[in-house]
Amino acid sequence: MGAPTLLSPGLWQWNLGAYIDQATFSSDGSRVAFALGDGRIATIGVPCDDPQFSAVHQGSCLSLAPHPAGGFISGGDDGLLAYTSPDGTVDEIIRSKGHWLEHMARSKNGDTVAVAAGREVIILDLAAGSLATYGPHPASVSGIAVSPAGGVLAATHVGGVSLYDLDEPGEPITLDLRGLNVAPAFSPDGNYLACGHQENAVHIIDLASRKVFGLSGLPAKPGKLDWSHDGSLLLHSGTKAVICWPVPACFRENPQPVAFAVQEEARMCSLSANPLIPFAAGGFTDGTVLLAELKRFAAFPLDIVPASPVSALAWSAQGLHLACGFEDGRAILLDMGEMLSGN
């Protein structure tokens, strides 16, 4: 385990030796981190250093976010919320015994980090160094999102979504949506909230008017949702193609999604939209990673050998690098600039 392999211009691969559950970049974009199924965190200097491993969790590392001051915050199925500093020192933030800390979300600047623990959500205000707890919710929290500006927390659970004003703590506003809601995602301007459902459906909510656009009958659970950089399109996983819903056009009658890049043999299971340009990456169950252009609605696959399902995708905040993780422990980093100049 260690040394990277150059697959093609701008595309490096490592074998990290365990199921990759999450990928994220450090706040300055200089390192990429992967959360591993054996409890370790691997960090790699961008673009192609050897990985450094930190043993953080007993069991699996399930969630990961960069700390604005450097290093990473992670949660595991051991209930530990930990901070791993850039030099690899691990400090316990809190321990929530008996809970899997698998849902984590953050504001755009990274100052607000939320993590779900059972029926509650813990909010870390990293700028102020404070911690607050929201809940309990009617059932286990199945997904969380923090609005880009950091002012609103959305927590999904059975029967609906709870919305909290983080600046003025009080009772949450609850949006009733039957079934088990998952994977909430705020639009970049914070005006819309989308979420997926265990029951193979997607909802987009106009937060001002409370209008709800609902779509059901998808082939599988849309467990990953993301918005195009300008908020004009909602993308979701669980389909055999790249599917984009135009927003707010979807609130009018007979909305038509844009669908392209049909994959006959696989289903999208991982997704990340580029934060700065009309571009998104979709990962499929057969190991294909597609780069989708959201202007021309065309997609092309990364030059990799598909082997095992794509389990993690993340763009750097600068939009230049894409990190991909796979179930068989392979990690891939794409440098867009290198790739384009190499072609």
Add this chain to the structure above:
Amino acid sequence: MLPIPVTVLTGYLGAGKTTLLNRILTENHGKRYAVIVNEFGEVGIDNELVAHSDEEIFEMNNGCICCTVRGDLIRMVGGLIRRKGHLDAVLIETTGLADPAPVIQTFFLDQETKDRTALDAVVTVVDARHFEGQLGQSKEAREQVVFADAIILNKTDLVDQAGLDLALESIRRLNPRAEVIPSTRCDVPLDKVLGRRSFDLMKLLDIEPDLLDEGAHEHSHDEVQSVSMVSDKPVDFDKFKAWIGTYLNDHGQHVYRCKGILNIPGERQRLVFQGVHMLVEMGFGHPWKEDEARQSKVVFIGRNLDRLALQIAFRGCLVK
């Protein structure tokens, strides 16, 4: 990655599930099992699983109560897949969840869970001494037997022959097709419980060839029935698919289980289907052998089934 076999272990309170579970976990069988216990706050067995569970039963958007899925179960199976290392099987003990349907349905409803796991069998432990009494009081005790692929008739040392016969007869009336294994303190060979591949229907039906007599027959107790149909004629798959979809949509609430193997014209393999309530899954099974009679066999188990209507509809799906 091969799908992980999953065994659902059920049984009424006090039947002996925990005894069986302890045997599976302590006996020297050289295998690694992950155990999911349904009713717990926090559990750690065999260093395989440490998790917290809230009971999460919820309705589908269509409002059908029978289509509940267990969020925790999906989460746990997902968690097990992440773990490094090899896992031989998953065992789910449905303590406190008397009706096994939601657990079984999870393996049909959630695509990811379905892709990663293979439901091996539903094994029900029955208390030979108290079963008759439980039947009278509890719908769940009946349903556990109806859903079973194998039944461990436990505590046989606590009843005389007449009591044993009575329990056997009651089981047979509810579920004529499950294998019944008599035991004391659940001392059954573990290969009778685990790795049964009961969902390999051919094997199951071959064990009990007399179950499917020519034509159709019916067993009934209260309103729970088993309707079996068999034909030497091949089945028009498009017609069958359309029919079973509509039928389960309309009557699925009353259908506990349906299973079958179909002879599809021109196909080398037998088509296998199985369903729970409104959900049905189909796929190709073993190839037919050269000298084998290609029979289509279908079983429905449920409540208030219209035997004649089923028979007519099934005939309508046969290739003319």
